Amino acid sequence: MKLSKIRLITAALLSLSLAAPVAPVFAQQPSAPAMSAPATQPATAAPETTGSTQALPTSGSTPNGSVTPGLAELSPWSMFLQADIVVKAVMVGLALASVITWTIFIAKKIELGRARWRLRSALKQVAEARSMSEAQLALGDKTSPLSMLLSAALHEARLSAGLTSDDGIKERAASSFSEIVRAESRHMRHGMGFLATIGATAPFIGLFGTVWGIMNSFIGISKSQTTNLAVVAPGIAEALLATAIGLVAAIPAVIIYNHFSREIKVYLEMVARASGAALRLLSRDLDRSHGGGRHVRAAE
Incomplete structure (x- = not known):
């Protein structure tokens, strides 16, 4: 009886000694998944963040980097x-x-305005004159087409x-007047x-200029082998600038x-x-001269 009790106690002690180191192993096994889970989460989150930051500059860099600066440089001088x-x-x-056009405009405006003012003033001064000599005295030294006409009439007389x-005197004087009028017309039409x-x-x-510029633009497009607006627009804009200046x-x-x-x-x-x-x-x-002659002959 005593021998069987000793065996049972010995077997219980052996079982306890074998079970003691196994318990810590099973106690540490649940903590392994808890430590491995946080390690895997940053690994999966890092590629997502990196991928999103790379996608944003790629989508915005192409229009902002190629089109907008190119269009900002398209000024007439550039x-x-x-x-x-x-x-x-x-x-x-x-x-x-264009400079010649505006120069002619300013010069002709001044010249024509002064000529019209002088002629209008001369016509008013000789409106009450009874003879060519009185008209010349009224005009004085002022130069105008009317003074040239009076000089031509006196010369012919x-x-x-x-x-x-x-009639012959009037016809010859009218011919001289026509030459003076034509000369004045040529002078005023100068320019x-x-x-x-x-x-x-x-x-x-x-x-x-536009056709030539567009030809060069197409040649540049064929060399660059692209139809991007940033490449095509500057050449066409330069060509159209020539037509705009032509219209101006x-x-x-x-x-x-x-x-x-x-x-x-x-x-x-x-x-006239x-x-x-x-x-x-x-x-x-x-x-008046013929009337004076007739009066002289009648008095004789």
Whole structure:
């Protein structure tokens, strides 16, 4: 009995000694998943964050980096500097044509205004004159078409002294008046040919610059092998600038030409009135001279 009790106690002690180191192992096993889980979470989150930060610059860098700066540089001066030498020559020529147009406008406006004022004043001064000599005294040393007409009439009257044909004297004087009127018309129309030429040819010259610039743009597109707007737009804008400058030069030239055509027509009508006034004064002098001769013959 005692031997069996000893065996049972010995077996219980052995079982306890074997079970003691196993318990800590099982106690540590639940903590392993808790430590491994946080380690795997940063590993999976890091690629997601990295991928999102790389996608944002990629989506915004292409339009902001290529299109916007290119469009910001498209000013008229920069387009002129970047244009081809032929397009630059066209632009410079059209700019000079525009300067010529406005120079003619200012000079012709001053000249025509002064001529109309002098002629209107001369017509008022000789309105009450009874003879050519009185008219010349009223005009004095002032130069105007009317003074030239009176000088021509007096010259013809002196050359025709002793002739009895009044019609012949008037016809020759009228011929001299026509030459003076034509000379005045040519003088006032000086510079109108430039305006007509600029107004007619400036759009076509600008169109030539545009066609040349677009040809160069297409050549550049074929070399770069891209149809991106940032590559195509600058060349086409430079080409269209030539047409814009051509229109800027042509439109004012046409308007100014039509304006001066009307103004010169009004002025030439005033010159025609002055010619009629001079011819009437010559006719009065001729009638007065023949009337005095008739009175002398009647007294004899």
